[in-house]
Amino acid sequence: MNELSKDVVHWLTVGEEGAGQRIDNFLVRVLKGVPKSHVYRILRTGQVRLNKGRVGAETRLAVGDVVRIPPVRVAAPAPGRARPLARTLHWSILYEDDDFLAIDKPSGLAVHGGSGVAHGMIEQLRAARPEAKFLELVHRLDRETSGVLLVAKRRAALVALHAQLRDGSVDKRYLALVRGRWRDAKRVVDLPLQRFSTREGERRVRVEDDGQEAITIFRRQQAWPRHDPPLALLEAELKTGRTHQIRVHLAHLGFALAGDDKYGDFAWNRELAKSHLKRMFLHAHRLRFVHPTTGEAVSLEAALPADLRSFVDKVGASPSRLDMSSDG
Numbered sequence: 001m002n003e004l005s006k007d008v009v010h011w012l013t014v015g016e017e018g019a020g021q022r023i024d025n026f027l028v029r030v031l032k033g034v035p036k037s038h039v040y041r042i043l044r045t046g047q048v049r050l051n052k053g054r055v056g057a058e059t060r061l062a063v064g065d066v067v068r069i070p071p072v073r074v075a076a077p078a079p080g081r082a083r084p085l086a087r088t089l090h091w092s093i094l095y096e097d098d099d100f101l102a103i104d105k106p107s108g109l110a111v112h113g114g115s116g117v118a119h120g121m122i123e124q125l126r127a128a129r130p131e132a133k134f135l136e137l138v139h140r141l142d143r144e145t146s147g148v149l150l151v152a153k154r155r156a157a158l159v160a161l162h163a164q165l166r167d168g169s170v171d172k173r174y175l176a177l178v179r180g181r182w183r184d185a186k187r188v189v190d191l192p193l194q195r196f197s198t199r200e201g202e203r204r205v206r207v208e209d210d211g212q213e214a215i216t217i218f219r220r221q222q223a224w225p226r227h228d229p230p231l232a233l234l235e236a237e238l239k240t241g242r243t244h245q246i247r248v249h250l251a252h253l254g255f256a257l258a259g260d261d262k263y264g265d266f267a268w269n270r271e272l273a274k275s276h277l278k279r280m281f282l283h284a285h286r287l288r289f290v291h292p293t294t295g296e297a298v299s300l301e302a303a304l305p306a307d308l309r310s311f312v313d314k315v316g317a318s319p320s321r322l323d324m325s326s327d328g
Contacts, residue, residue: 014065017134017155023050023067024057025136032126034072036113042070094300099157099293100138100150104302107146107279111137125151139165139241144259147174147284147302160292165241171288172238174246175304177281177312178255179268181225182232187218189249193242204262205244207252215239216249224315229268231258231315235285246282257282277311 018026027039027048046054049068050061061067094102105111105121112120126135138150138161152158164170194211196204217237224231232255236246244263250256251263259269259280272278288299304312 008071010069012067012069014061014063014067016063018061018065019063019155020159021061021136021155022057023048023055023059023061026061026067027069029126029135030069031072032123032130038072042072094148094302095298099154099291100152100161102287102300103149103151105141105146105149105284107144107305110143111140111149121149122151138162141284142244142280142282144261144280145174145282145284146305146308148287148300149284150287157292161289164289168239169289171286172241172284173286174236174238175221175281175283175285175308176234176236176246176250177258177308178232178234178250179229179258179265180232180255181230182218182220182223182234182255184218185220189216189218189253190214191249191252193245193248195243203243205242205248207248212242213240214242214245214249216246222312222316227315233312275311275314277307279307281308281311283308 012030014026024039024043027043028034028036031039040057042048043055043057047068047070048055050059051066052068092104092106094104096102103121103125110120112122122135122137126132129135132153134152134154136152136155136158138152138158141147141149150161152161161170191207191214192209192211193205193214194208196206198204215238217239219235219237220232221235222233238245247257247260247263251260256265256268257263257280258272259277260282261269261280264280283304284302285304286299286301288297290296291298303309
């Protein structure tokens, strides 16, 4: 909304790029720089109107709808901050065309603002590309998870990719380092998951019989059973996309994910930090799907970040190494 006056009411007519979008996400897109908390406040208090009527955040837009946007003051970005962030994202782009772009997201970067994060990856990307009419996350990665992340540049592409995610035709592969003697070359884990809140109000996930279906296929890439402690590098294929699915499945099986600050072993994490592994070892290394326009197969890969690769190399160079390359 940098091109609009912040002191007057604006009436915006929804075009094709906004059709089917929730009004809260539409406002976040057009009100660049405005915190999400403020967006929800003006919705909740009725300052935003759709076709002259009050609406909830979940209301979806249609072509020709008219949205009333009240005067909103946008905080100016701190000098010298926006451009370096934009350059960092630019050099992390794995692929881009008219429909979508793929980013190699670094660990520690939230995909969107909220929960104490003023500006996530998508907000930074929109700020770096003010001319872009449409930029929306196709899926999400946890803040500490690195790797391939898709951003749609057209609503039609977003809808098509979401359909593939729903029907399970997107092939999502992660790399994870765990503690323990992992003996199987291939293991299918089918354990339902349920969300809950802790006493402190934090969101967590656990295995529950009446939870949502969650299936992960683990394939052993390397194992170091004689290492102290025993370690294994796994590839995790997600057949469903539940919150924290890989992390909770591993924890339930008794294999702590290195650096996991929610479901892992906190004492071990402190020891890992002394060995220069200061983050969670979970990396989205490959994504395969059908191009939303051409129908061609697309395969995108992101190499292990330098810190994770360095740690694996260090483990592999130890005298206790026993390589058990995947045979499944």
